[in-house]
Amino acid sequence: MDKIVVVGAGPAGMMAAIKAAENGASVVLLEKMKRAGKKMLITGKGRCNITNVAEVPELIKNIPGNGKFLNSCIRAFDNEDVQYFFNGIEVPTKVERGGRVFPVSDKAADVVDAMVLQLHELGVKLYTEVKVSEILVQGNKAVGVKTDDGQKFEAEAVILATGGSSYPGTGSTGDGYKMADKIGHKVVTPLPALVPLELEEEWVKDLQGVSLRNVRVTLFADEKRITDMFGEMLFTHFGVSGPIILSLSRKTAQLLEEGSFVELMIDLKPALSFEQLDARVLRDFEKYQRKEMKNALKDLLPGRLIPPILDGAYIEPDRMVNSITKEERHRLINVLKGLLVTVTKTRPIAEAIVTAGGVDVKEINPKTMESKLIKNLYFAGEVVDVDAYTGGYNLQAAFSMGAAAGNWSVWNDEEE
CATH class of the missing domain: 1.10.8.50 (Helicase, Ruva Protein; domain 3)
Structure with a gap:
């Protein structure tokens, strides 16, 4: 089985881990906070605006930060797929004004808990309070990650889903930018968005x-x-x-x-x-x-x-x-x-709902979310230079990128 290491248990990271595990991979998910999905718990004023029912062109239009880059991965895992996924893990959804989709319970915790339960059921090893500091690269290939305390996790593919720089209390402190920059990726200067x-x-x-x-x-x-x-x-x-x-x-x-x-x-x-x-x-x-x-x-x-x-x-x-x-x-x-x-x-970037900026999309394959510079390294979520308006569009982007990275981190080897 492929061993996939996912860094960051936010919406993109959890979705990536779930999709990789569904494809038969052995998955390790590393999260530096005490629990997974901490930022998700405060989205939509604690209700979690999962997605929006707008048609795909309208979804992309509401993602001013490189929305066109997401065309492939959103079409591969769109808003209907997101609702189907959550309904399938016992999170019924409803549509409200402006096409915004919420859990029927109006509780973000139900969304996070259902995803964490799905991770466990698929055999994903979720480690919390583990801070990754470095992506390990041999030649031009990602081979694992290293943590702050020197521990190494070897992998056949690494998915970086560490979030942006907004709401640092939830774990989004720009770690992924530093790791990507260290291995040669261009990072577009992070600025506050939705602030x-x-x-x-x-x-x-x-x-x-x-x-x-x-x-x-x-x-x-x-x-x-x-x-x-x-x-x-x-x-x-x-x-x-x-x-x-x-x-x-x-x-x-x-x-x-x-x-x-x-x-x-x-x-x-x-x-x-x-x-x-x-x-x-x-x-x-x-x-x-x-x-x-x-x-x-x-x-x-x-x-x-x-x-x-x-x-x-x-x-x-x-x-x-x-x-x-x-x-x-x-x-x-x-x-x-x-x-x-x-x-x-x-207001300061720490108060922004999302971050504009991040890993340059020109250096990422838009279909697979794989790095164009380093093989077997994938990106998903807010660490990428993608950001959207309010209304469910940011989480849709995160889920679509996570699904692409999770699937292709396994499928790429099958193609070779």
């Missing part, structure tokens, strides 16, 4: 906890429009977060790294044109004509958002509504349609 953003404006601190739905946020770099997102966002004590902010954060991190001046423009009423919003504001002004401006926008905005909006429009909050000129009203509409904030930095 909140810090803003320059002091007034955002007063908005901590204010959530906005159905807004459009446009990303600008050096006053040039880059992209936009529609959906929900949240103000925090340091800046902004929420689904659309997280989706914009990957590009934001790259732009900041390049030294660009980065701004976000928030359209608070994207469903209304300037003229339609003007008509709406006029109706409110008619309704509250004898009130002060700070009390006249309560039907339109959350209370705490009114002061910065009025400030942006250069309107004193205690001005009477019936004294507002047409020019001032139009300034107000422009702020409602384009509230500008300045991004100073992302």
Whole structure:
């Protein structure tokens, strides 16, 4: 039997170990934390967003970080395969808003426990609290791994699935990048992806906890429009977060790294044109004509958002509504349609949900996930320079890469 050593018991590593064992290999799975799947336990707010039911082209579109590279392995093990796999190990699934797939129990622990049980049933030897420090290479062939305490595990194939650099408390501390770099692989500089953003404006601190739905946020770099997102966002004590902010954060991190001046423009009423919003504001002004401006926008905005909006429009909050000129009203509409904030930095990579960057995909076979530089070395999961938006796409990518690496680590020998 082939002896396969898998490094890292996250979603990609566990799937790789399961697939290799299903193909008859003798598999050793090494995890440095006390238990497997620690990061999976916090995904989807503890519910574990396993995948998304979108068609494959849509899946790939939602993986901005080298999604096209995954075309082969996602088609070989797609979202239907993922659901079939989990249903088969007694984790029934359900589909929610946005096509997101969760376990019926809403418990990430059920997903992890079922995978660990499957590992045991297939005879995979799972060792926890074992930190791998080096991939052993002879000639141009991977022959095993070495641990921090000098222990060696020989192997006919090695699968590196150590994760990225985000949430280091779960074990993702960039170890795989160092190991890959040491044996000659190019590592694209890791940056935070799916991470909140810090803003320059002091007034955002007063908005901590204010959530906005159905807004459009446009990303600008050096006053040039880059992209936009529609959906929900949240103000925090340091800046902004929420689904659309997280989706914009990957590009934001790259732009900041390049030294660009980065701004976000928030359209608070994207469903209304300037003229339609003007008509709406006029109706409110008619309704509250004898009130002060700070009390006249309560039907339109959350209370705490009114002061910065009025400030942006250069309107004193205690001005009477019936004294507002047409020019001032139009300034107000422009702020409602384009509230500008300045991004100073992302939150630290340790707070990112996923990492952008990692082992360069140009040096990996996209069908098999085998290294193009070192035979019998495979990569899977976040250690690879692949990252996706929220919605189940990151776990789908991890499972697809893990399945490819697990299968081909066994099948390659059969082909020779």
